[in-house]
Structures are given as C-alpha cells and as structure tokens.
Amino acid sequence: xxxxVVGSVAFDAIExxxxxxxxxxxxxxxxxxxxxxxxxPVRLVGVVGDDFxxxxxxxxxxxxxxxxxxxxxxxxxxxWAGRYNQNMNERTTLxxxxxxxxxxxxxLPESYRxxxxxxxxxxxxxxxxxxxxxxxxxxxxxxxxTMNYWIERTPAELxxxxxxxxxxxxNDDETRQITGEHxxxxxxxxxxKMGPKTLVIKRGEHGALMVHNRFLFSVPAFPxxxxxxxxxxxxxxxxxxxxxxxxxxxxxxxxLKRAMVYGSVVGSFTVERFGVDRLKxxxxxxxxxxxxxxSRLTAFKL
Amino acid sequence: xxxxVVGSVAFDAIExxxxxxxxxxxxxxxxxxxxxxxxxPVRLVGVVGDDFxxxxxxxxxxxxxxxxxxxxxxxxxxxWAGRYNQNMNERTTLxxxxxxxxxxxxxLPESYRxxxxxxxxxxxxxxxxxxxxxxxxxxxxxxxxTMNYWIERTPAELxxxxxxxxxxxxNDDETRQITGEHxxxxxxxxxxKMGPKTLVIKRGEHGALMVHNRFLFSVPAFPxxxxxxxxxxxxxxxxxxxxxxxxxxxxxxxxLKRAMVYGSVVGSFTVERFGVDRLKxxxxxxxxxxxxxxSRLTAFKL
Numbered sequence: 191x192x193x194x195v196v197g198s199v200a201f202d203a204i205e206x207x208x209x210x211x212x213x214x215x216x217x218x219x220x221x222x223x224x225x226x227x228x229x230x231p232v233r234l235v236g237v238v239g240d241d242f243x244x245x246x247x248x249x250x251x252x253x254x255x256x257x258x259x260x261x262x263x264x265x266x267x268x269x270w271a272g273r274y275n276q277n278m279n280e281r282t283t284l285x286x287x288x289x290x291x292x293x294x295x296x297x298l299p300e301s302y303r304x305x306x307x308x309x310x311x312x313x314x315x316x317x318x319x320x321x322x323x324x325x326x327x328x329x330x331x332x333x334x335x336t337m338n339y340w341i342e343r344t345p346a347e348l349x350x351x352x353x354x355x356x357x358x359x360x361n362d363d364e365t366r367q368i369t370g371e372h373x374x375x376x377x378x379x380x381x382x383k384m385g386p387k388t389l390v391i392k393r394g395e396h397g398a399l400m401v402h403n404r405f406l407f408s409v410p411a412f413p414x415x416x417x418x419x420x421x422x423x424x425x426x427x428x429x430x431x432x433x434x435x436x437x438x439x440x441x442x443x444x445x446l447k448r449a450m451v452y453g454s455v456v457g458s459f460t461v462e463r464f465g466v467d468r469l470k471x472x473x474x475x476x477x478x479x480x481x482x483x484x485s486r487l488t489a490f491k492l
Numbered sequence: 493x494x495x496x497v498v499g500s501v502a503f504d505a506i507e508x509x510x511x512x513x514x515x516x517x518x519x520x521x522x523x524x525x526x527x528x529x530x531x532x533p534v535r536l537v538g539v540v541g542d543d544f545x546x547x548x549x550x551x552x553x554x555x556x557x558x559x560x561x562x563x564x565x566x567x568x569x570x571x572w573a574g575r576y577n578q579n580m581n582e583r584t585t586l587x588x589x590x591x592x593x594x595x596x597x598x599x600l601p602e603s604y605r606x607x608x609x610x611x612x613x614x615x616x617x618x619x620x621x622x623x624x625x626x627x628x629x630x631x632x633x634x635x636x637x638t639m640n641y642w643i644e645r646t647p648a649e650l651x652x653x654x655x656x657x658x659x660x661x662x663n664d665d666e667t668r669q670i671t672g673e674h675x676x677x678x679x680x681x682x683x684x685k686m687g688p689k690t691l692v693i694k695r696g697e698h699g700a701l702m703v704h705n706r707f708l709f710s711v712p713a714f715p716x717x718x719x720x721x722x723x724x725x726x727x728x729x730x731x732x733x734x735x736x737x738x739x740x741x742x743x744x745x746x747x748l749k750r751a752m753v754y755g756s757v758v759g760s761f762t763v764e765r766f767g768v769d770r771l772k773x774x775x776x777x778x779x780x781x782x783x784x785x786x787s788r789l790t791a792f793k794l
Binding site: 276372373376396399407408488491 | 710
C-alpha cells in the first residue's frame with residue numbers, strides 16, 4: 191500500500207574519516223523514500239530549489255518514487271555540511287542553509303490524499319499536522335519523527351500533532367526530553383497518554399527498542415566492520431520500518447517486530463557507503479539475506 | 493561442574509538517587525559468586541580483613557559458595573564508596589581503600605586445583621596468571637575481566653595472561669583500548685590473535701555483544717522501570733554467564749548464546765535493588781521466567 195513521506199530533501203556535504211563528498215543527495219525524506227522503496231510505492235512531499243537537477247531527481251525516480259509532491263521553488267535547495275569525528279560517534283554541523291526549505295509548506299497533490307501510510311519526518315509540528323489535515327480520509331497509520339528544536343520551541347504544537355500519531359520514532363534523548371523522564375519505559379507511558387501507542391526508540395549503534403502498550407521488542411544494530419558514513423541511518427531505519435509495514439498491509443505485533451528488523455537492516459546498509467550511495471543499488475534480495483543474519487545474531491533456544 | 497572465581501571481596505558504600513547504603517557486601521568476586529550460585533557450585537578465592545563478620549560470610553554461605561579459598565588477613569577489608577548521578581549513567585568514586593586487598597596474592601586450596609571452569613575477575617594480570625599456574629590440570633574454560641588500569645600499566649603482563657584465556661569479558665572502551673581499534677569487529681580480530689577465541693563486550697544498558705570466531709550474538713539489557721543501583725551489574729552478568737556454562741557442561745555455539753541470555757537476566761535482577769540484596773533471594777525459577785521474557789523481547793519470524 192502507498193506510503194507518503196513529508197520532509198526535507200537536501201544536498202549534503204559530508205566528511206568522515208573515510209573520505210568526503212562535497213555535494214550529495216540528502217535530507218530525511220530522501221533517505222526515507224529510498225529505503226522504503228524496497229518494499230512499497232512511495233509518495234514524496236518536499237521542496238527543492240533551481241539547483242536540483244535531473245540527475246538528482248533520477249536517483250529517486252529510478253526507485254519509482256512518486257515525485258508529484260516534490261515542489262520546485264525559486265532559490266537554492268536546503269544545504270547541510272557536517273563532519274564526523276574519528277570514531278564517528280559525534281558530528282559537527284559546519285553549515286546549515288535552509289534556503290527554499292525555510293518556507294516549506296507541504297501541499298499534498300490530489301493523488302496523495304488517500305495515502306494509507308504516512309511518515310512525518312522531522313519538520314515543524316504545525317506543518318506535520320497540516321499534512322494530516324489535507325488527507326481526504328484518515329490514514330491507517332501515521333508515524334512521526336521530531337527533534338530537540340521542536341520539543342523545546344513548539345511543545346504545545348508538538349503535543350497537538352502527537353494526538354493524531356500512532357507511532358513516535360525518536361532517539362533516547364528526545365524521549366527523555368519530551369517526557370522529562372529518564373527511564374525509557376516510564377517515559378513511554380507518558381508518550382502513550384499523548385496519543386501514540388507505539389514508541390520506537392532509535393539508539394544508533396545500539397539498535398532500537400520498541401515500547402508498545404502490549405509488548406517490548408529490541409533489535410540490535412547490525413555489527414559492521416566498515417561504517418563509512420552514519421548520515422541518514424535513522425531515516426533509513428524509519429523508511430525500512432514503514433516501507434515494510436505498508437507492504438505487510440496489516441499491523442500486528444508480529445509485523446511491527448519485523449518492521450523493526452527491516453528498519454535496522456536497511457539502516458545498516460546505508461552506513462556502509464557515503465550519503466545515499468548504498469541505497470541506490472540496494473535490492474530486496476540483499477535485504478532479505480541480511481534479515482536472516484539478524485535472526486542468527488539474536489535467536490537462541492532456552 | 494565447579495566454577496572458580498578469583499577477585500575482590502569488599503564492602504561498598506553506595507549512593508544513588510533511590511537511596512544509600514553505608515556498608516554492604518561488594519566486590520567483583522562476591523557479585524560473580526552469588527550470581528553463578530544459581531547454576532553451579534562456586535569456589536571463591538579472595539581476601540577479607542578482621543572486619544568481615546559472620547553475617548557477611550553467611551550471605552555467601554547461604555548460597556552454598558565454597559569459602560575455603562577466602563583468606564583472612566589482619567587489617568580491614570577492601571572498601572569502596574561511590575555515588576551515581578541522577579540518571580545513573582555515571583558514577584563518582586568517593587573512596588577507594590584497598591586495605592588487605594593491596595597485598596592480595598591468590599592461593600588456591602588443594603581442593604580448588606582441579607576446577608574446570610575459572611573466572612579471573614579484574615585484578616593484576618600477573619596474579620590472574622598465578623591462579624592458572626596453581627591449577628593441577630588445565631581448566632576446561634578460562635574467562636577473564638580486566639580494566640583500563642591494567643591495560644595501561646601492565647600491557648605485557650596482560651598479553652601473557654590472555655594467551656591462557658578463552659573468553660575475554662570487557663566493555664566497549666576496554667576493547668578499544670586493548671586493541672587500539674575503534675570498530676568492535678576489527679578489534680575482536682586483534683583479540684583473537686592474543687589468545688581468546690571469544691570476546692564478550694558488556695555494554696551496560698545496551699546489553700552485550702559476543703564476537704566469536706564463528707558467529708556473532710547480541711543480547712539486549714532487560715528494559716526495567718526501576719533501576720535502584722547499577723553496582724555489580726557487569727560482574728553479575730559474568731556470574732550468570734559462567735555459572736550457566738559450567739552447569740551446561742559443554743561449550744557449544746548454542747550454550748554460549750544461552751550463557752549471554754542468562755548473564756543478562758541475572759544482571760537485570762541485580763540492579764533492581766541495592767548491592768547484592770536482590771541476589772540474596774534470587775531463585776532459578778525467577779531466572780528462568782525472565783529468560784523466557786528475553787525470548788519475547790528479541791524473537792521474530794521473518
């Protein structure tokens with residue numbers, strides 16, 4: 191079933207100990223869409239500038255991502271530059287130029303308004319809510335990402351948007367910040383009162399934890415010998431997660447667990463190369479093979 | 493089968509946001525022995541002072557831990573005082589008084605010299621090796637813990653002791669420090685060349701990762717709503733791990749995986765209360781019930 195993603199499309203300049211790229215396709219919506227495209231048809235809403243060329247677009251089109259909702263505005267595309275430290279566990283933002291993204295106001299094309307699965311990537315919670323208001327019918331599933339900036343500056347708006355969200359996908363710190371509660375299980379109970387009934391806590395190299403009101407599920411990050419660029423790992427996780435769920439059609443405890451595994455699998459591929467490079471060629475066959483390795487990594491018999 | 497542990501027995505003063513205790517049984521060997529005693533007969537080698545009373549000893553004796561190797565020396569028992577921060581992810585050592593532990597020279601009673609399973613808790617690597625030299629026959633399995641102090645100050649001695657070790661159980665930072673390699677899988681390859689064929693990386697609230705030359709296995713920490721005192725979690729993990737292996741009798745890929753789960757289970761109980769309190773009453777029945785919850789926490793079907 192169709193999966194709608196709304197979020198940033200950007201150009202990134204990335205430096206890691208393994209090399210650097212001066213300009214590569216980036217942004218949460220790009221990573222998400224490319225990751226999810228392995229599982230289900232994806233519709234993208236975002237904004238780019240005049241400098242967004244045919245070959246940039248082709249990266250997305252080749253994965254059959256629907257770009258009817260990709261707005262073109264006069265000016266430059268959102269640009270981000272960052273540098274990772276030697277161990278790639280910290281990064282410094284060198285440049286953030288919002289450009290056309292500063293005035294992003296997501297508009298759903300008519301053909302997107304019935305999307306059953308919706309992912310609201312990290313943008314202003316008011317804009318996230320406007321996406322839901324444009325839907326012709328209530329989506330089957332809405333998942334949302336956010337960040338410290340919105341948690342601090344627009345807490346009331348975020349709370350309002352969370353009322354219409356079933357899955358919140360954030361990291362440990364954001365979970366603690368939204369709830370004012372350090373313990374993640376107790377924090378989840380606060381979140382459940384805000385609307386979402388499922389909290390997915392992304393923990394980077396430590397994997398992810400799902401706290402659902404009926405169960406807990408933990409998935410590790412896939413141990414890799416070579417991590418070339420951590421950029422986009424979390425958005426790729428979200429794309430694999432939501433892409434799988436949209437393809438599964440039904441949301442059950444078992445499909446949610448599999449979604450966690452597929453999210454972690456796709457995230458692990460992303461970081462093997464720079465930017466979206468690995469996602470360009472990733473196949474479902476490769477994903478399924480690595481998912482089997484996840485079974486071996488975690489399965490035991492008592 | 494019998495499991496020998498050599499390491500510190502101490503009194504701890506602990507402060508956490510949940511309370512404080514001025515003096516409670518502590519030390520790596522105490523936590524390890526209590527944890528392992530749920531699975532197998534345990535023999536302890538350590539040293540205590542005149543202040544180590546009958547009721548302290550009874551905590552260990554009640555779990556049928558063999559104390560023939562617990563030496564009594566004139567003076568005071570090793571004393572450690574520490575305080576955890578609000579989130580219990582950092583702790584400050586307030587006092588370290590080595591006392592009789594400063595001159596600890598482990599002596600194996602005759603009856604201990606055939607121990608098939610040996611755990612060398614974190615002490616001077618030269619003393620760790622002297623334990624192995626006192627064995628009448630080569631143990632079936634030797635596991636070792638160490639810390640940054642020995643890695644920095646006695647690297648050659650540590651290397652020599654590692655040659656006689658099958659399992660190295662340390663944390664992420666120690667793994668990186670011993671090998672000079674940030675990536676844990678590449679670090680493991682360095683470790684394999686030093687002697688151990690299995691590396692167990694303890695990651696606190698993020699669980700543990702086993703890197704074996706044939707396979708990888710990851711286990712999460714059990715998500716808890718109440719962590720009262722993290723002291724001893726790693727040593728309890730090691731005790732559950734080695735205790736289970738000694739009880740299983742054979743060391744196979746499957747029993748090593750189960751050992752990871754039982755280690756994580758016992759560690760999760762330890763932190764629910766202060767010091768060794770929870771370990772005093774822990775039963776195999778409770779351990780098995782929580783191990784089943786670990787299955788539910790990690791199992792998925794593709």
